[in-house]
Amino acid sequence: MNFTETAWNVFNKSIEDYHVYDDVNTQINNPFEKNTLERILYAKNWIDTVQWHLEDIIRDENIDPAEALYLKRTIDASNQKRTDLVEFIDSWFLKKYENITPKPDAKINTETVAWAVDRLSILALKVYHMSLEANRESASEEHRANCQAKLDVLLIQHEDLSTSINQLLADIENGDVKMKVYKQMKMYNDESLNPILYQKGQQK
Numbered sequence: 177m178n179f180t181e182t183a184w185n186v187f188n189k190s191i192e193d194y195h196v197y198d199d200v201n202t203q204i205n206n207p208f209e210k211n212t213l214e215r216i217l218y219a220k221n222w223i224d225t226v227q228w229h230l231e232d233i234i235r236d237e238n239i240d241p242a243e244a245l246y247l248k249r250t251i252d253a254s255n256q257k258r259t260d261l262v263e264f265i266d267s268w269f270l271k272k273y274e275n276i277t278p279k280p281d282a283k284i285n286t287e288t289v290a291w292a293v294d295r296l297s298i299l300a301l302k303v304y305h306m307s308l309e310a311n312r313e314s315a316s317e318e319h320r321a322n323c324q325a326k327l328d329v330l331l332i333q334h335e336d337l338s339t340s341i342n343q344l345l346a347d348i349e350n351g352d353v354k355m356k357v358y359k360q361m362k363m364y365n366d367e368s369l370n371p372i373l374y375q376k377g378q379q380k
Contacts, residue, residue: 179345180338183293186214187300190221200229213268220261221297227254228301258294265290266357269348278354285344288357292341299337303330 177185186208194202204222208215233239234247266288309315310323347353 178342180296180341182214183217183296184300184334184338186217187221187297188304190218191225191300191304194222194225198229200226200233202226213265216261216265216268217293217297220258220265220294221300223254223258223261224294224297224301227251227258228305230254262290262294263357263359265293270355270357273348273355276349276351279351282352282354283347284354284356288355289341289344289348292337292344296334296337296341299330299334303327303334306330 189207193205193207204219206215206218206222208218230247230251234244234251239247269289306323306327310320310327312320312323315323344353348355
């Protein structure tokens with residue numbers, strides 16, 4: 177089993193486990209052993225799955241404004257955890273490939289392995305939920321047909337993205353691609369970089 181097959185299985189395990197209770201307050205119960213890549217991937221997708229449903233909830237037009245603000249703060253915190261974990265996955269791959277010397281003409285990819293894996297995790301959620309819609313008995317036949325057409329495209333995307341990630345890993349292993357990682361350096365959560373936050377602090 178190659179890397180993306182393993183990741184896809186882990187992501188779907190996380191999604192299925194979440195939907196046992198289908199509650200954004202459900203605590204993660206990671207079934208994989210500590211210090212394994214599978215455990216990291218499960219944690220990554222769990223964050224994505226919870227956030228997927230938070231994004232659904234906050235779009236309720238009748239939501240209480242106070243609850244919406246609370247959810248927005250929760251989503252912001254979730255985004256930060258997601259970014260931190262993506263960077264941790266990149267660090268895992270950097271460690272794995274630390275003894276590989278890139279060729280003099282090695283290329284640099286436009287995104288890191290972990291950010292491609294992030295897209296694969298989100299794609300697993302899209303496939304899961306679009307499949308539900310394509311088979312929802314309470315929906316119209318037209319709705320199900322439209323969703324099935326979209327699901328077919330998502331499944332093609334899954335194949336293409338999986339192939340691309342596996343090719344990138346092979347190119348890194350062969351020295352054809354130089355693995356470089358840049359921290360996201362998000363500014364809006366940093367009290368020293370977000371002017372709204374640091375001006376507020378100066379006024380105290």
